[in-house]
Amino acid sequence: MPNLLWKEWHEQSWKLGFGCVVLGALALIGLHSRIVDDETMMMWVSFLGMTMLPVLSSTGLVPAERGEGSLVSLLALPVKPSRILASKTAMGIALCVGPMLVAAVVSLLAAGGREMPDTVIVAFYASSTVATLSLFIWMLALTIQLPSEARAALLGVGLLVFWLMATAALAFPPSVPRLALAISPFALVYGTAQQAVEGQSAPLPVALVLAVQAGIALALWIWASRRLSNLEGQT
């Protein structure tokens, strides 16, 4: 396992640096210059993170490996596919969490307590990170059998658009049960949380959303692991 992790780190660490630099720089420039109010700026940073990081991380793990032809060699190793996927998932999680963490730290240093209390900033980035991770797992599972990084990226963008539209549908009409929103990766982030703040709807219990998201993520991961095992059988 450590060897697998080292391999993923060796291949993907530049993306971690890239994500940290982009999100950190965006947060620093925006919050230092106060071009917009702090909450809007953090919303922009979070939105960029939620859209960019899952695509960037999920497409580079399995589809890129397949595109380069190295996945066959990897699966031929005397290691369970689930372990290979676990190491890739761990790296993907790092790719999603690391830049969001950097952006949160930069935001706290640049604007902590200025317009928003520190706790609110932390909660803001934490909920955005949950959404990022949820989207990453969705993309990881759905793109695992795609032959190239480009196709995986297209599917990832499509999935992103789907969930944005689905969240809008789940969040707004009163005919949809409120709890149904918990299945959306965006259940805890700004737009839907803001509705609750403005009294338009009752807030969703955070623990419930986290439990639902964790359940979905686990199911997707197991499904992805099986698909990878099937690939091993085919190769």
Add this chain to the structure above:
Amino acid sequence: MKQLTALVWKEWREVRAFLWIALGVFIGLPIAGGLEAIAQYSHRFEISASTWVLPFGGVLAVFVAVGATCRDFSGHLEDFWRSQPVGITRWLLAKYFVGLAIVLVACVLPLAIEVSIDRDKNALLLMVWFPFLWAALYGIGFLAGCLVRRTSHAAMLALAAMLLVYFLPVVIPPLQWLNVSTVTDFSVLIGQWPRVLGPPQLAFATGMLGLAITVLALSLLSVHFDWRIGSGRKMMYASISAAILILFASAAFQLGTNMPILNQLDLPKGQPIWGIHVSGVDGYVMTQRPDSAHGELEFNFRSLKLADSGIELGNPVGVGQRFLYDRGWAQEYAPGQPNTAYYVNFVGKDDKGTLWLNVAQLDKGTDKPALRIWKYEQYSPNASWPLLYASGDRLYVIGARLMILDITQPLMPRVISDVPFGYSFGWGSFGNDTFTELLPPVPNLSPTERLQAVTKPFLRLEGDILCQWLWRDNVAVAYRLTQLTDTKAVFKKIGQYKPTLLEDIYGASNPLDLELQNGLLYVIQGYSGHGTMNPHISVFDTHGPHPLRLIGHFAAPGVRTVCPLPDGRALVGGDKLWLIGPPPSNGQ
């Protein structure tokens, strides 16, 4: 010559597919749109090619250039070409000009068709000046292809550079002359021909031509000396994100907040400030009541004191909705008593009724009718909503009648004169280079006071400077008073400010309100009702050789109102109450 013809023929064969595709998009789709319009609502066939050429012309230029270069630089094709008895410069130039001709024909031909068919002739400006931009973008794509030599990577790199060409001039003022929007003045009416030739257009064309020649020279040198850039995913990610960060940092440099927060006061959630009035160190704020329903806002009055220790707010007193607009059409304060206000309201049914003068005690949340003014019927020739103006111990009600009231006892105004007057307020020629306003001949008021009375509701007047935002044209204008007599005031326009595209993106259009104090014009912008459109204040200097120079910016949550103080500081109300310092170049 024969060799050159062969090269041109070969290039034409390779890139002509782009021409057919582009003509299909730039002419075919607009024709379909025109036919659809005829079927639905229009009686005249018009073709709107510019809506396609404008956004995609640059992309086409990049694709053609990258396609032309990378095709012959891939694999062994380059070795083949270098082994041929053809000068590399001649070969490259043939490639360059054939591709450029394809781009220009594909973009200009649809625009020419549009100009010849449509009544709107604005596409002529695009037809004349945008080829310089497309040539520059084509050159950038050509250079990217020569250096990178991988189609997708070169295209991404060139598209990132295209972003910079489009937007750097927007965000960096010294590059403003290269901004594409400076060559397009679409303000002419349908049927009229736009003014094509002017200094901004020539400057733009020169700049773009210079850029195109430079990148062509670099392309030739790069091939001649075999310069290459080893591209990969890392470089692609880095170049695109760097371009975006450069644009964002430049925008932040231009529009970033530069007015320091000296003090701030948190407010309970859901109780933002909508109005501030300060006289000396005392005043009040109007805060939204927490029980306000959406669309029917109720307000609290809270007294305000500016102390050395900070800002102190008094307890909330419910005052409903009626005292919010402290400088509205017909509202006035008792001189020296900011908590006592007079306002006019309409009592009646539908459009017929009576106007009443009321006296309000803001700090107590009470008001009472004090005087019946006159009958009011909307749309009738005699309809006249009055102006209120207080001076010394007199309150003037100016309109269809002139009523002068004694306000020695502010809560009990007493009529001392009531005569027919026939004054009706209007700013018909406002916005022109000069305009004249007739002043109401109110006895006992000086010309300056008469001018203050008529400007108070809508315009901002300080000394001889008058400012306002022209919503129709989305510009701020400044006038200087050039003549003031008992009966009229003449103003001459001295400055105008139109927000840049970047400022529009950041919510500069449709300001909520303006304040003028200390020679600074404070404009509240970006408020959308929910604070999501970048609510902020822009500050303009009305003095100096170029009046209405943007010198300050302050963005904060839910900014709705500003009250400049005589010492240069300003109170800003929104989701919090901020006391901010002056912009850095104030008074310089």
